[in-house]
Amino acid sequence: MHKTFVATALMLGLCLPAAAEQFSNSNSDSMISPVSVAEPNTAVQHREKHDSEKQQGLPITLTGEHAVYDTVSGDFHAEGNVKVTQNGQDIYTTQVKGNMKTGDIWLLEGGKFVEKQAESSAAWAHYNFNSKTGELKKINGKNGKDYFSAPHAEIYPDKMVLDEGGTTTRCPAVKHPRCLEIKAETFEVYPGEKMVARDVKVYVRGKHIYSRDYWENSLTDKSKERLLPHIGFKDSDKGTYINVSYERPLGDKDVVYADLNYYSKAGYKPVYGLEHNERNFKVTYENGWYEDDDEWVRKENNIRFNYKNHHIAPGLPLSYSAYVERGLWKNDDTGRKSWHMEYGAFLNHDRIYLFNSKNTSLDMTIGKKWTRESAEDSVESTNVYYATLGQKISPKWNTWVGYYREDFTSNVFTYDQPDMAKELRNGLQYIMDDKNIFTVVNRYDLDQKKNYETKYSWTHKFCCWDLSLIYKHKDYDNDNSFEVKFDFVNW
Template identity: 85%
Template sequence: KLTGKNGKDFFAAHHAEIYPDKMILDEGGSTSRCPAVKHPKCLEIKAKTFEIYPHDKMVARDVKVFVRGKHIYSRDYWENSLTEKSKERILPHIGFKDSDKGTYVNLSYERPLGDKDTIYADLNYYSKVGYKPVYGLEHNERNFKVTYENGWYEDDDEWVEKQNNIRFDYKNHHIAPGLPLSYSAYFERGLWKNDDSGRKSWHTEYGAFLNHDRIYLFNSKNTSLDLTIGKKWTRESAEDTLQSTNVYYATLGQKISPHWNTWVGYYREDFTTDVFTYDQPDMAKELRNGLQYIMDDKNSFTIVNRYDLDQKENYETRYSWTHKFCCWQLSLIYKHRDTNDKDSAFEAKFDFVNW
């Protein structure tokens, strides 16, 4: 009857063979990051055999994944790194959204292919629109990141399928030592499709940004100002168009007390494509303010209000409450759309946060 711990991972087994370089759990075993003892583990992985190589990796065969004691997923083989650099991750998410999504179940999977490469999948099923998966490969360097993706994305009830989508992100870098200015850039290209509208286009998008380091006002860490300017370009093969926009972001934050935070932000960005509304700004000039109350280490409540400066009217108010449990959190979100009450929506999310 064995129990043990490696970093955040708990292990348990009936029997083990111990060797100089490894330990084999040969009569079944389990691993979890959940510390619960009064109820079934929030997320637990059981296997017929485990091979544990300390500070290196763990190999499991005939694997079953359990959520609160309920079997939800099986696989023949699972290998997980025990180093902090590289870990395989399996994360389930469950939720409901009052829109064309309905109830949804998501299983997120990541597997490192070395120090710089990772394959991942978001396996999404929605009660109203069916199976909408995303598959990707990410290559991560010190100065840049390259991502290749195929899959479905949604924004404001528009579903877009990205095919052979490649994105290059140049990470934020300071211009010169001692100068509080940094720059970043990105380039993205892929074949985008919207089956509802029948629109299909090779979507090319790129942009560059100049950021100022966070500014602390009044000699206090409690008051901060973040500033960003930039420019974006979008080309669509469907209409043979190239459109651009200037980008301005400014956010002023204030920590009122250990329990209260507030902020106000100004955002300016125009539409850069008439082919898709996906990933486009809701308004060209937006004033956004928020207030957060942190009740305790488990509960928080947030209100975010969005105001359309061009139309001079309130666009949306979002209310959200989050409760954290031992390994997961429950979020309840209500979005009231002032400009069109039919677009108001409720969402409930159940997410694991400890894996």
């Protein structure tokens, strides 16, 4: 018979945290799903990230085949099929002992820790609930997409430190060397925030490729950095391209980064930047090259201020965001240059789920944008309206339709301008299995009353990298384009 007792004012903290769900606000139109809709056209939309509340002092439930608790000394001991549960976190072991008054708990025969997407095991563990400190020996597990292992770890109130070396990878291979693996002398894991590695070595299929002294990976925001190059071919003025990205934190709020891009047709087009990130806003300073609709624009001393999305009032499903950007933009092909200043404000409605179902969702945004170009000494403005209705038909099928309205605000550059003033966009996605995804996106020009373009894409997921084939039929100029991308998954 299982015996159960409940202890209060204790907090479990033994498991590596699951990474927070991320919202992508890229302009990609090929993988828009009804669950996570990409940003339409060129407007910048910021979804407010809600961190889960940290609940202190919740009760712990301990069950085991044999459980003993001394109410005077506070000592407890449980054996058999032991399960310790608290606030959504479970520990499974065969033997546990501790003291409720001192806050100590020992897993003498090790155990398995499960919380959301994270699952890890340790051969031995000690934790003190009062000081929020502890120790783990011989740990390994999976946190979301990441596999990790280490011989030893120390737990502190704000972080976990793998202090005797460790490895992390997203490759599940066991019969051959892992496609990509990162080894480091120390890993520091800050729950829900970031992971910091020092004295890092990067391995591909078991071969040491290069070393670096420091690597930081955010668990809340998508990192700009890629540990290995991304390679592809695009049938345009880009040709074959290769990208290497790097970033280095300069403190808790500042990061310097570089996107080193080379194109066989366009040449070397790097981007260098510095980012300062506060809770309510973000400031970015950049110099470098950007491309859109086959127009290359070189931004010099470009500064962008983003005021992050905030709800107007508690309980009200409306939030607002704003931005302002200024820099010297140049097009070397045409010789045109202009001090470009752009600013905008947006009002967003929280995602609406229709018909009492999470499978049908509606996202809506309205706003206004202004653009000032020194080359023409003019200011243009436009109202913006975005609405996307998404439907999850089945676990394998997704579809969506969106209405986007936004006028041109620059007569100097086509970069970062909408392709059409009124657009109807619809898509269909088929998830064949965990390796293959097919997507079709059609764009219709409502002003011209004709189809603008249709995009077909297929992505095949290999062990640690993706192969994407993208074909576009461009109705607007009766042309076609083809792109091949080879990407190491998220790294």
